[in-house]
Amino acid sequence: MIEFIHVSKKYGTHSAINDVSFFIDRGEFVTLVGPSGSGKSTLIKLLIAEEKPTGGQIVVAGRDITTLSSRELPFYRRKIGVVFQDYKLLPHKTVAENVAFALEVSDTSGPEVLAKVPEILEMVGLKDKGKSMPDELSGGEQQRVSIARALVHQPKLLIADEPSGNLDPINTWEIIELLFKINKSGTIVLLATHDKEVVDALKKRVITLRDGKIVADQVKGKYVL
Amino acid sequence: MAIIRGLKIGLVDFWRNRWLSLAATFMMTLTIVTMAMFTLLSLSVNQTTKILQEKIDIAVFIKDEATDIQIQGLQNEIGAMPDVKEVRFTSKEEALAQFREASKPRPVIIRLLDLGHGGSIPRSIVIKANDPSSLESIASAINQSQYNVIVTKVSYEESKSSIDRYISMTHFVERAGWVLSGLFILIAVLVIYNTIRLTIFMRKTEIEIMQLVGATGWYIKFPLIFEGVLYGLIAAVLSTVLLFIGVKSASPFITKYIDSNSFDFSHFFIANLSKIIGIELLVSVLVGGFCSYLAIKKHLK
Numbered sequence: 225m226i227e228f229i230h231v232s233k234k235y236g237t238h239s240a241i242n243d244v245s246f247f248i249d250r251g252e253f254v255t256l257v258g259p260s261g262s263g264k265s266t267l268i269k270l271l272i273a274e275e276k277p278t279g280g281q282i283v284v285a286g287r288d289i290t291t292l293s294s295r296e297l298p299f300y301r302r303k304i305g306v307v308f309q310d311y312k313l314l315p316h317k318t319v320a321e322n323v324a325f326a327l328e329v330s331d332t333s334g335p336e337v338l339a340k341v342p343e344i345l346e347m348v349g350l351k352d353k354g355k356s357m358p359d360e361l362s363g364g365e366q367q368r369v370s371i372a373r374a375l376v377h378q379p380k381l382l383i384a385d386e387p388s389g390n391l392d393p394i395n396t397w398e399i400i401e402l403l404f405k406i407n408k409s410g411t412i413v414l415l416a417t418h419d420k421e422v423v424d425a426l427k428k429r430v431i432t433l434r435d436g437k438i439v440a441d442q443v444k445g446k447y448v449l
Numbered sequence: 450m451a452i453i454r455g456l457k458i459g460l461v462d463f464w465r466n467r468w469l470s471l472a473a474t475f476m477m478t479l480t481i482v483t484m485a486m487f488t489l490l491s492l493s494v495n496q497t498t499k500i501l502q503e504k505i506d507i508a509v510f511i512k513d514e515a516t517d518i519q520i521q522g523l524q525n526e527i528g529a530m531p532d533v534k535e536v537r538f539t540s541k542e543e544a545l546a547q548f549r550e551a552s553k554p555r556p557v558i559i560r561l562l563d564l565g566h567g568g569s570i571p572r573s574i575v576i577k578a579n580d581p582s583s584l585e586s587i588a589s590a591i592n593q594s595q596y597n598v599i600v601t602k603v604s605y606e607e608s609k610s611s612i613d614r615y616i617s618m619t620h621f622v623e624r625a626g627w628v629l630s631g632l633f634i635l636i637a638v639l640v641i642y643n644t645i646r647l648t649i650f651m652r653k654t655e656i657e658i659m660q661l662v663g664a665t666g667w668y669i670k671f672p673l674i675f676e677g678v679l680y681g682l683i684a685a686v687l688s689t690v691l692l693f694i695g696v697k698s699a700s701p702f703i704t705k706y707i708d709s710n711s712f713d714f715s716h717f718f719i720a721n722l723s724k725i726i727g728i729e730l731l732v733s734v735l736v737g738g739f740c741s742y743l744a745i746k747k748h749l750k
Binding site: 314326330373 | 659661663
């Protein structure tokens with residue numbers, strides 16, 4: 225489903241990603257770990273096609289995304305869901321509007337938006353919070369809204385970049401459980417995290433990056449730096 | 450659907466940045482009013498010049514001893530000249546009657562005429578040309594003609610100098626109009642460009658999220674371009690109202706200054722209203738849309 229083939233990314237003379245190759249199959253839950261500056265964020269940027277690699281190929285569902293034109297890019301983005309540490313919610317929109325927003329930009333009809341939004345909010349456990357504003361929610365709840373927004377297009381891949389970075393342990397586990405639930409429905413989850421406890425408890429595949437290179441790729445890995 | 454959403458977002462942004470929007474719209478209005486005012490002035494001065502040029506003619510005064518055959522010959526020769534539009538002979542009696550008519554406000558002259566002092570008014574041939582600028586060459590052709598012997602004087606209308614004054618005024622109005630309009634367009638472009646740029650900065654997160662969830666470039670850009678076009682549309686409406694008021698109140702003074710009964714500035718404005726509104730809309734919408742496009746191109750990655 226996702227294949228990195230000898231991918232490199234240089235910023236000037238600095239090499240952020242250096243000859244990285246791996247394959248992620250359908251339905252996998254993969255954790256991406258590594259110290260700051262190891263290249264995790266760059267790898268995610270490459271995967272969401274925010275940046276182009278300086279070498280190699282990135283194949284997603286049979287398509288080399290490094291050759292996407294600016295016209296094709298939005299349609300690719302609709303096939304993947306992305307969640308960030310800072311949630312990236314629109315503060316002047318309600319929870320439901322924040323989720324609906326992702327559907328509206330892809331020209332979904334009004335009735336379809338009205339039908340899908342409550343469904344997805346129920347899935348992330350925010351059924352009754354549709355009319356709340358983001359600042360009325362806890363960090364964990366805000367991250368759930370962000371996950372709900374990432375899921376509205378029913379993506380085959382969900383990328384979570386430090387989703388629990390701003391959360392306390394209880395909220396962190398709630399988010400991880402939610403990601404697990406999403407993964408069980410068949411969506412690939414790529415989780416980039418610093419949280420050793422989470423990684424060790426997950427007992428899922430762990431790809432460890434250091435200085436832009438993969439130093440370990442374990443099927444049931446642990447957080448080892 | 451997407452267009453309606455885009456229009457809605459554009460309107461909301463316009464309202465959210467209302468003070469900036471107001472400044473941009475005001476600048477645009479000022480630009481259009483200036484351009485329209487100078488265009489109107491320039492057109493009306495042109496129009497008046499034409500009316501005045503219509504009136505320019507040459508009078509060829511005939512010596513008293515000239516025979517009718519000689520006069521007829523001169524008339525035929527003038528009539529055969531390529532640029533001549535009209536040749537009219539005025540006899541002594543007609544000239545006297547015209548002079549008497551023109552001198553009505555001066556009873557002293559009328560009394561002198563009554564006493565028989567009008568006999569010295571010469572016969573004349575009045576010539577009009579298709580193009581008033583060729584009158585000069587017609588005049589010199591008459592001076593070189595064989596019939597020159599029967600001519601006392603070829604008068605090139607004194608009004609020539611005043612016509613020249615009008616023409617140079619037209620040029621001045623045109624040039625000043627271009628310079629001022631250019632200056633205001635430049636300011637309007639900068640103000641609108643900056644307003645849209647600020648909108649982009651204010652909506653940075655929103656735009657980033659839009660891109661993240663798969664909004665097309667058009668979906669993101671449309672509301673911003675519409676916002677620029679909106680400045681133009683409002684400015685076009687405002688400037689039409691302002692111009693209407695301005696022309697209505699300035700019309701008597703302008704008509705008086707141009708000094709022509711056959712030209713009414715206010716009527717001229719109303720007759721050309723649809724054209725004026727059309728041009729205003731075109732200019733303002735193009736300038737507004739273009740500025741937004743520039744800002745988007747530079748600041749939206």
